[in-house]
Amino acid sequence: MTDAPLTDDALLALPKAELHLHIEGTLEPGLAFELAAHNGVTLPYASVEELAARYDFDDLQSFLDLYYATMAVLLTRADFAELTRRYLRRAHAQGVRHAELFFDPQAHTARGVAFDDVVDGIGDALDEAEREFGMTGSLILCFLRDQPVASAEEALTAGLKRTDRIVGVGLDSAEVGYPPSLFEGVYARARAAGLHAVAHAGEEGPPEYVREALDLLHAERIDHGIRSIEDPELVARLAQERIPLTVCPLSNVRLQATPDLRDHPLLRLDAAGVRVTVNSDDPAYFGGYAGQNFTAVRDALGLTEDQARRFARTSIEASFASTERKAALLAEVDAWRP
Ligand SMILES: Nc1ncnc2[nH]cnc12
Numbered sequence: 001m002t003d004a005p006l007t008d009d010a011l012l013a014l015p016k017a018e019l020h021l022h023i024e025g026t027l028e029p030g031l032a033f034e035l036a037a038h039n040g041v042t043l044p045y046a047s048v049e050e051l052a053a054r055y056d057f058d059d060l061q062s063f064l065d066l067y068y069a070t071m072a073v074l075l076t077r078a079d080f081a082e083l084t085r086r087y088l089r090r091a092h093a094q095g096v097r098h099a100e101l102f103f104d105p106q107a108h109t110a111r112g113v114a115f116d117d118v119v120d121g122i123g124d125a126l127d128e129a130e131r132e133f134g135m136t137g138s139l140i141l142c143f144l145r146d147q148p149v150a151s152a153e154e155a156l157t158a159g160l161k162r163t164d165r166i167v168g169v170g171l172d173s174a175e176v177g178y179p180p181s182l183f184e185g186v187y188a189r190a191r192a193a194g195l196h197a198v199a200h201a202g203e204e205g206p207p208e209y210v211r212e213a214l215d216l217l218h219a220e221r222i223d224h225g226i227r228s229i230e231d232p233e234l235v236a237r238l239a240q241e242r243i244p245l246t247v248c249p250l251s252n253v254r255l256q257a258t259p260d261l262r263d264h265p266l267l268r269l270d271a272a273g274v275r276v277t278v279n280s281d282d283p284a285y286f287g288g289y290a291g292q293n294f295t296a297v298r299d300a301l302g303l304t305e306d307q308a309r310r311f312a313r314t315s316i317e318a319s320f321a322s323t324e325r326k327a328a329l330l331a332e333v334d335a336w337r338p
Pocket residue numbers: 022025060067172173174200203251281282
């Protein structure tokens with residue numbers, strides 16, 4: 001432990017797991033246009049520059065509108081493999097050693113893409129990354145909370161045939177007005193089949209949604225969870241029950257959940273004993289991959305070496321990797337020297 005400032009290189013080299021990453025949110029404008037040309041899809045933007053210029057969001061919904069429109073270029077197994085391949089390389093260059101990838105099957109099957117093509121394409125790239133640079137990963141099937149529960153049930157039925165790749169279920173998309181309680185039955189079925197449970201809650205939605213995710217969905221991790229800071233009893237409970245939060249600082253700023261990073265509750269949650277991790281959410285849209293979220297936090301909030309190391313350790317401990325893999329990764333964190 002030194003008091004030397006944490007350099008960009010040190011934070012990018014810090015071995016970490018990424019636990020909050022939507023694979024569709026890694027679609028960079030350049031690849032979107034490549035795939036659009038290849039697949040004969042017309043995007044409602046004239047150029048890469050015009051698309052990138054739209055990345056100025058007022059809130060979650062204004063982002064989601066663009067995110068769902070742009071993913072229309074993803075049609076084949078090869079497209080999903082290429083998308084994932086590019087993410088894994090970038091993430092690996094920023095210290096990510098293990099990644100649990102959210103995917104939104106309902107957003108693809110609704111466009112006529114086969115569920116298995118999505119899973120197999122992402123899986124192809126995961127296998128390649130493990131062979132080529134020893135990175136590991138798995139899939140978390142996310143239900144779109146603003147779609148009917150029956151559609152989530154269908155997605156789960158398809159997902160239960162692919163537990164070779166899928167290790168858990170999650171809940172994403174527009175939060176306010178779609179409380180976790182709606183999905184209690186779907187989650188019960190997923191958990192009974194042996195899947196892990198996580199859920200977005202407390203990003204734009206109130207602390208009560210975090211409680212519902214814990215009490216009704218039995219979520220093992222809360223994705224975002226930042227609005228928990230408004231409820232001291234909930235903060236105490238998260239700390240007491242050792243519930244990890246997968247926090248995404250740059251996302252929170254870009255979607256105006258926390259308009260100024262200097263006001264972000266990450267370090268206050270950590271100081272209260274909550275297990276926090278640092279993740280990128282939708283890095284192609286929010287201006288940074290995992291390591292860049294660490295450097296942004298350092299710049300705005302003043303990250304110490306202890307905090308950085310703790311967040312990296314927590315990301316590994318809170319992952320769904322095997323016990324052996326976790327031990328190997330924790331040893332890598334111990335060997336990290338800024
Ligand atoms: N930050 C986010 N919140 C909810 N749903 C999402 N889908 C992709 N990114 C999301």
